[in-house]
Amino acid sequence: MQTLTDKTVRPAQFYLKTDRTFTGIRKFSWVLVPIVSFGSLYYPLLGLFVFAIMIAIMGIGFFQGRYWCGNLCPHGSLFDKVSMSASKFIKIPRIFKSPVTRWVFFAIYMFMFFVRLARVMPLWGNPEFMGKFGMLMGKQYLVMPTVLGFALSMLNPRSWCSFCPMGSLGHVFYKIGKVTKLNHSFDKKVTIASTDKCHKCATCARCVRFSFRLSRISMIITSSAASSASAAEPA
Numbered sequence: 557m558q559t560l561t562d563k564t565v566r567p568a569q570f571y572l573k574t575d576r577t578f579t580g581i582r583k584f585s586w587v588l589v590p591i592v593s594f595g596s597l598y599y600p601l602l603g604l605f606v607f608a609i610m611i612a613i614m615g616i617g618f619f620q621g622r623y624w625c626g627n628l629c630p631h632g633s634l635f636d637k638v639s640m641s642a643s644k645f646i647k648i649p650r651i652f653k654s655p656v657t658r659w660v661f662f663a664i665y666m667f668m669f670f671v672r673l674a675r676v677m678p679l680w681g682n683p684e685f686m687g688k689f690g691m692l693m694g695k696q697y698l699v700m701p702t703v704l705g706f707a708l709s710m711l712n713p714r715s716w717c718s719f720c721p722m723g724s725l726g727h728v729f730y731k732i733g734k735v736t737k738l739n740h741s742f743d744k745k746v747t748i749a750s751t752d753k754c755h756k757c758a759t760c761a762r763c764v765r766f767s768f769r770l771s772r773i774s775m776i777i778t779s780s781a782a783s784s785a786s787a788a789e790p791a
């Protein structure tokens with residue numbers, strides 16, 4: 557049996573498997589991935605669902621950032637629900653998380669989208685248009701997030717999400733909302749809802765930019781630790 561002192565085990569190279577919270581949507585939305593990816597090869601109109609997803613990501617992203625990724629995305633559900641048991645949970649390589657990789661992929665994805673759109677636009681107004689457009693969208697959905705994303709999820713479930721162009725699209729729209737100041741009222745203050753579930757890892761603190769917010773979070777964590785400790789003390 558391996559122990560943490562074995563030389564073969566290097567904890568820094570692994571991510572811990574975590575208990576993830578699954579709502580009904582997160583549990584089952586993955587079934588849409590094979591239906592749309594493979595189904596659109598035979599029923600091209602199914603590929604239009606991918607366009608609807610893009611619109612949803614842009615709309616939700618504008619107001620709520622990457623809410624889609626954590627709560628609704630069929631691929632996110634696939635990686636978390638289906639891939640998780642088979643995944644090696646290897647630490648996601650740095651190159652996947654690099655902003656250069658993310659924006660290069662985003663540029664390639666959007667370029668391909670517009671090239672394909674330009675290819676079918678001459679059919680606009682023709683009954684064939686929807687079918688051709690759906691077929692192109694379905695193929696893009698099949699090759700990029702489904703095949704590549706699923707293969708990478710064997711390393712770590714959310715490897716693909718590190719540089720997913722759709723996730724970046726949501727982020728871009730959120731930034732547009734920030735710049736235009738149209739989404740400020742939709743920002744929610746994040747607090748620890750269930751202090752008993754907080755592991756006090758301070759990961760949340762890394763997401764916050766300003767030091768005064770960092771100190772505020774550490775105060776919350778410290779006070780929650782203190783209240784847990786006092787609750788645990790015998791009367």
Ligand code: SF4
Pocket residue numbers: 624625626629630631632701716717718720721722723724
């Ligand atoms: S990053 Fe992409 S694949 Fe991952 S959850 Fe977000 S939209 Fe889905």
